[in-house]
Amino acid sequence: MWIPSYSRDLLLGVVLRTTSRSESENHFFSNFINPHLNLIEFWMRFESVVESQRHGQLQLDNESSSSKPTLKTIKHLERHVSEIHTFANFYKFQDEFWIACMDCEIADKQVTEEGHVVTIVDNGHSRGVKRQVVYDLSNHVAHYSCEMFECEGIPCRHILCVLKGKGLHELPSYYI
Numbered sequence: 054m055w056i057p058s059y060s061r062d063l064l065l066g067v068v069l070r071t072t073s074r075s076e077s078e079n080h081f082f083s084n085f086i087n088p089h090l091n092l093i094e095f096w097m098r099f100e101s102v103v104e105s106q107r108h109g110q111l112q113l114d115n116e117s118s119s120s121k122p123t124l125k126t127i128k129h130l131e132r133h134v135s136e137i138h139t140f141a142n143f144y145k146f147q148d149e150f151w152i153a154c155m156d157c158e159i160a161d162k163q164v165t166e167e168g169h170v171v172t173i174v175d176n177g178h179s180r181g182v183k184r185q186v187v188y189d190l191s192n193h194v195a196h197y198s199c200e201m202f203e204c205e206g207i208p209c210r211h212i213l214c215v216l217k218g219k220g221l222h223e224l225p226s227y228y229i
Contacts (some may be wrong), residue, residue: 116140125151127221130213137229147208152177153213171195171218174209184211193225202228 085102086095122135122143134146156177163170168189175182188195195216201209208216208228216224 059208122147125155128154128217130217130224133223137224142207145205149201149207149210150213150217153210153217157210157214159214159218171215173214177210186211186215188215188219192227193219193221204213 062180064119069084082099082102085098087158090098092170117140124131125147128150131150135143138146144217152154155188157173157175159171160174160183161172165187168187171186171188173184173186175184184197186197193216195208196213197209199209199211201207202212
């Protein structure tokens, strides 16, 4: 229970927990093999399962290279992310970006020693609560206390509101 808090500042992406991965693999393989198989039957089924997974991955690769995800806005930032992320990651980004466009707005900007402190008004679930995002103008990197990017690899709505407000056409390389 303490590990996520301790490693909160480490970028782990969306790493599955060991038990989740194990349960997922067990469920997947239980459809093809059972404990009563001899070694040759097990090996033949195992190879066919792996080949099936490879075929599915090739289909997904082909689908993502030959089609484009549906955009919700006409913003260049969203279009750029649709070209560099996988569909699954893009749709997570798109959900946060949509909320940044619809529910968040910049209320105030201050210059401090840490960088620009941008105050965001979040009119979504928080209903008008002000959030402060620290933004470094030199490299276009913003930090917010929820640390969603550090944990999941997707910038949160507050950071995206600042990036959108700065008029960026591309996602800074730090976030890729």
